Amino acid sequence: VGAPYAEYVKSEDKQFIKDTLAEIRNPFELAIYGSENCWNFGAILRVGHNFMTTGYYSIDIPWYYKKAAMTARPWERERIVNCNIEEFLEKTKGRNIVAFERRSTLETEDIRTFKYPENPILLFGSEKFGVPDALLERADYVVSIPVMGLVYDHNVAVCAGIASYDWLSKHKA
Numbered sequence: 069v070g071a072p073y074a075e076y077v078k079s080e081d082k083q084f085i086k087d088t089l090a091e092i093r094n095p096f097e098l099a100i101y102g103s104e105n106c107w108n109f110g111a112i113l114r115v116g117h118n119f120m121t122t123g124y125y126s127i128d129i130p131w132y133y134k135k136a137a138m139t140a141r142p143w144e145r146e147r148i149v150n151c152n153i154e155e156f157l158e159k160t161k162g163r164n165i166v167a168f169e170r171r172s173t174l175e176t177e178d179i180r181t182f183k184y185p186e187n188p189i190l191l192f193g194s195e196k197f198g199v200p201d202a203l204l205e206r207a208d209y210v211v212s213i214p215v216m217g218l219v220y221d222h223n224v225a226v227c228a229g230i231a232s233y234d235w236l237s238k239h240k241a
């Protein structure tokens with residue numbers, strides 16, 4: 069699965085490239101919360117680009133490390149919605165939200181058997197605080213990714229990669 073990317077990047081017409089990529093974008097979006105994710109958000113743009121997500125919600129992230137997005141950035145940056153928690157809740161009314169989180173106090177579904185709802189927004193928390201309660205309460209599902217080592221959780225950009233790949237493998241085998 070993928071774009072014949074080499075052909076597209078030869079084109080001088082940037083709008084042509086954007087329009088062509090739009091045709092193969094997948095119906096899921098990535099939402100990332102937290103001001104501690106300034107470094108991770110760039111890496112998540114690269115993940116989202118390579119799995120051809122439709123777009124991004126950057127929730128309370130004042131800036132991000134652009135180099136981590138590599139050459140994905142020009143094709144993704146117009147698809148980022150910058151917002152705070154209240155704005156995110158308002159903009160996503162009626163949408164299916166799948167939060168990714170792992171905490172001993174939280175009941176979650178295992179990603180390996182999870183079936184995604186239509187056009188989901190895959191939501192991730194900050195490195196320090198995780199997904200805040202206001203967003204967890206709004207989420208339609210809370211999904212966890214297995215951890216086998218001694219570190220309790222994964223890096224958030226890694227989680228975005230695993231979740232995007234999981235969505236893809238369950239929809240475009």
Ligand SMILES: C[S@@+](CC[C@H](N)C(=O)[O-])C[C@H]1O[C@@H](n2cnc3c(N)ncnc32)[C@H](O)[C@@H]1O
Pocket residue numbers: 168169170171191192193194195196197198199211212213214215220221222223224227
């Ligand atoms: C490093 S974790 C932050 C954890 C935070 N310290 C807490 O206790 O909630 C950053 C984010 O990555 C995602 N994450 C990390 N490990 C995960 C796992 N095993 N399953 C699902 N999501 C995970 C979650 O979205 C989480 O909010």
